[in-house]
Amino acid sequence: MTEFIPPGSRFHALPSPFPMKRGGQLHGARMAFETWGTLDADGGNAILIVTGLSPNAHAASNAQDPSPGWWEAMLGPGKPIDTERWFVVCVNSLGSCKGSTGPASPDPATGEPYRLSFPELSVEDGADAAVSVVRALGITQLACLIGNSMGGMTALAVLLRHPGIARSHINISGSAQALPFSIAIRSLQREAIRLDPLWNGGHYTEERYPESGMRMARKMGVITYRSALEWDGRFGRVRLDSDATDEDPFGLEFQVESYLEGHARRFVRFFDPNCYLYLSRSMDWFDLAEYGQGDVMAGLAGLRVASALSIGAATDILFPLQQQEQIADGLRAGGAEAEFLALPSPQGHDAFLVDIARFGPAVAGFLAVT
Numbered sequence: 001m002t003e004f005i006p007p008g009s010r011f012h013a014l015p016s017p018f019p020m021k022r023g024g025q026l027h028g029a030r031m032a033f034e035t036w037g038t039l040d041a042d043g044g045n046a047i048l049i050v051t052g053l054s055p056n057a058h059a060a061s062n063a064q065d066p067s068p069g070w071w072e073a074m075l076g077p078g079k080p081i082d083t084e085r086w087f088v089v090c091v092n093s094l095g096s097c098k099g100s101t102g103p104a105s106p107d108p109a110t111g112e113p114y115r116l117s118f119p120e121l122s123v124e125d126g127a128d129a130a131v132s133v134v135r136a137l138g139i140t141q142l143a144c145l146i147g148n149s150m151g152g153m154t155a156l157a158v159l160l161r162h163p164g165i166a167r168s169h170i171n172i173s174g175s176a177q178a179l180p181f182s183i184a185i186r187s188l189q190r191e192a193i194r195l196d197p198l199w200n201g202g203h204y205t206e207e208r209y210p211e212s213g214m215r216m217a218r219k220m221g222v223i224t225y226r227s228a229l230e231w232d233g234r235f236g237r238v239r240l241d242s243d244a245t246d247e248d249p250f251g252l253e254f255q256v257e258s259y260l261e262g263h264a265r266r267f268v269r270f271f272d273p274n275c276y277l278y279l280s281r282s283m284d285w286f287d288l289a290e291y292g293q294g295d296v297m298a299g300l301a302g303l304r305v306a307s308a309l310s311i312g313a314a315t316d317i318l319f320p321l322q323q324q325e326q327i328a329d330g331l332r333a334g335g336a337e338a339e340f341l342a343l344p345s346p347q348g349h350d351a352f353l354v355d356i357a358r359f360g361p362a363v364a365g366f367l368a369v370t
């Protein structure tokens with residue numbers, strides 16, 4: 001059980017006990033976060049970023065950690081999220097293994113990792129933990145709340161559970177509920193991990209680690225993060241220059257297979273399997289219809305924010321465009337000035353991470369009038 005904490009992380013102690021939505025509570029829990037820019041005297045220029053499943057709090061380089069962050073092209077001086085104007089906070093999700101308390105963290109009651117004794121995790125728990133960081137920084141109201149992928153769900157939960165916390169909201173490739181296709185993919189990913197004999201009911205070690213299960217889970221994820229259009233344009237049917245198939249007739253033969261294998265191997269030892277299981281399941285459980293008497297649009301209409309932008313990529317199969325359009329329509333029904341923007345990016349769900357040429361101007365344009 002290993003935690004992977006960026007060197008620039010700061011920590012906020014959550015209230016103890018910290019109650020969880022589905023029961024149970026945490027004691028001595030913490031949230032990892034990083035900041036950029038300077039908070040105005042009135043605290044009115046604050047932006048909170050809540051992330052997808054796997055990122056840490058290091059969204060961009062800063063004085064504490066000059067290494068490039070996962071959203072380096074989007075965040076910084078003169079960039080779409082301009083830190084010369086905004087004070088930006090990015091939190092690592094509750095339940096993660098990158099600084100915030102999760103299944104890989106030590107349980108103060110035993111001194112051993114929580115593993116599967118960690119309480120059932122919901123997106124709403126992550127929202128409450130993120131707001132606790134914001135409040136601790138002296139921020140009464142955010143100028144903008146930004147969430148992408150799973151963070152889009154978390155952001156909606158923040159608006160739900162903390163009315164008035166943000167004047168505006170940008171939801172990027174997010175959703176108000178998990179759809180069957182996404183649930184099915186994540187279910188298979190979790191099954192791949194749990195069926196690895198070395199998972200051992202969550203009691204693995206660094207020496208006996210469910211690497212095969214994590215590799216398969218990550219490969220399935222990466223396939224859905226990009227589009228068929230990009231896979232074709234990037235790799236085509238190019239074969240590897242290798243004689244490996246002579247030794248293993250079912251081994252890697254195409255460049256796309258080699259790419260997936262390399263990507264998965266880089267990931268498996270840098271994300272804790274139990275944390276992956278908990279965060280993945282929390283996304284499947286999230287459904288704003290729960291707060292709208294079974295109607296997701298009613299759940300969205302119950303959220304209060306002055307203005308919002310919901311953005312998606314036309315080729316996203318994991319969080320398809322109709323989900324971002326639904327968010328805009330639902331927030332508009334609740335009184336927000338909400339816009340939906342469909343971007344023709346060929347790069348699928350991951351487009352917001354790599355297609356800054358399209359996503360950057362959309363974010364910058366919205367913030368310019370915020």
